[in-house]
Amino acid sequence: MSQGSSHRVVMIVEDGSNPFELGVATELFGLRRPELDVPWYDFALCADGPVTMHAGLFTMSGVAGLDAVDHADTVIVPNRPDPETAPSASVLAAIKAAAARGARLVSFCTGSFSLAAAGVLDGRRATTHWRWAEAFRARFPAVRLEPDVLFVDDGDVLTAAGSAAALDLGLHLIRRDHGAEVANSVARRLVFAVHRDGGQRQFIERPVPDIPDTSLAPVLAWAQRHLDRPLTVHDLAAHAATSPATLHRRFRAELGTTPLAWLTAERVTLACRLIEQGELRLDAIARATGLGTPATLRTHLRRRTGLTPTTYRTRFPGPSTGGSGSSLTPS
Template sequence: MHRVVVLALEGVIPFELGIPARIFGGAQGPGGEPLYEVITCTLDGRPVGTSAGFAIVVEHDATALATADTVVIPPSAAFGEVGEPGALPPPLAAALALIRPGTRVVSICTAAYVLAAAGLLDGRVATTHWQEARHFQRTFPRVRVDPDVLFVDGGDILTSAGAAAGVDLCLHLVRRDHGSATANQVARRCVVPPWRDGGQAQYIEQPVPEPSAATVALTRAWALEHLHEPLSLRELAAHARMSVRTFTRRFRAEAGMTPGRWLTAQRVELARRLLETSDLTIDHIADRAGFGTANSLRQHLRAAIGISPIAYRRTFHAAPAPGTDPG
């Protein structure tokens, strides 16, 4: 069983601390068997205080990190102590040194400061809470900070934006490990969306639009029903009854990305769902998802998740129940 070890540091924020156990702990196989074992440790195995004014008691110390397949570090109110490269407190540096090579390491929110101070993010793209992005970039110039995304998947090292973005990242890992169907089941149990459109750019503080201002939400919903069609920017703007320029500006403000990038992401997600749950041919799935050709689908899927449609289906396909609609 895949072991997830959560490292709780002094001043840990309780909400983010609970995310790994809730998401990974809720992932189940076809027979209801748990897919992950989640344990929590502190540096010395003793209780640590939280940002909410109470302490937590754990059963493990930092030696548990040496047994992990995935290590998750939630944010702490005390991360000001790791404000520059190489500034990790010795006990924390020693704990991180216990992590085996090849172990997946995940930071939630400002825990990215810990990974950056340890040198784990040098030369990599990473993210953190948008309020700290500028300071983080100034402090760690060797890290390429993307302040707009909800999370960054660097393969063996992953970082997430603030607070609830940790949910998005953990669901992404369940999806990466076991497919969209399993991640969707976890999301439904937690009553959260299995995939949030856009990035944290949509949450950055900015002037609130007037209540009467038009929105592109209805057009996004309409586009989801017409992904099989070659939707153009002009068509989307016309549906929203806006000029192309106004539509593009408002779309980015609401969704955190351009209309074209959003459409591609939705089409990739639809293709993944069809690859997992149907026996449709690759050509048919490419058509249903709006990519037109199997070659286009292959290119977009490889760009998004790094594998071909055939390899993805081989890994995650589950035959639909008899009598169900494969689409």
């Protein structure tokens, strides 16, 4: 997103849309963020007629018409109360027109059915709620469905698996637009974890440990404070007073990922924050994040963000533009 300009986000709501997903989009893109020194989003809701929220909880008024989509940079489609029922012809036309002019398209939960019905997911990677994955695959065989992940970023089309995953995808969009430091700031204000990547599993059979003290939270917090160290899975297991094999199982059960993948993601996130804060020395960043060498830093940063350190610095310039760089003390 270009600095100094307003990025317009428009969410299409329909009769029976999920109010939680409406709240997610409003919280992330509609609320003002005066504490952040970046141009924020211009957010609007639109609909093709009167809207009654899910389960008849309330009726919305004062919502813009579908023509608001014509001027959107990002279009969000929330869940479909009945995925088997196609959206209205006017909604499908609005989605197709937005795709044709290059707008970014986003779906939450079964909103992927709307994008697929408009034909914009054909040949592309996407996800949907696990409960509807088989129905989606049968109805839209041309879509490359990834049914076990939280969200899929396929460039200008992004899909989230469920209502809670909409938060993960929304923060991912903010990170893409404004960088890791801003996304982390928004997550902190939401009191929301920032370690869930899109590739994590949707459905976790034991989301809450049987015994409170089996939570991974203490070891995660400890590792985040010591990312500059050459931590290994054995180190994490030792701090958690368990075996590496047990630690792997607990990471899979609680986070849907492996200890090494989580640790690498945390290191890269810290590297992004340091670059954004103005640190220019790749060797210093590599040491401070535990990535070791500039070459390893480049490899993992490109793998996670698609950008080289130089390109990332250009896209998300920090306060320091010269000299030896800022001190390595991320806030």
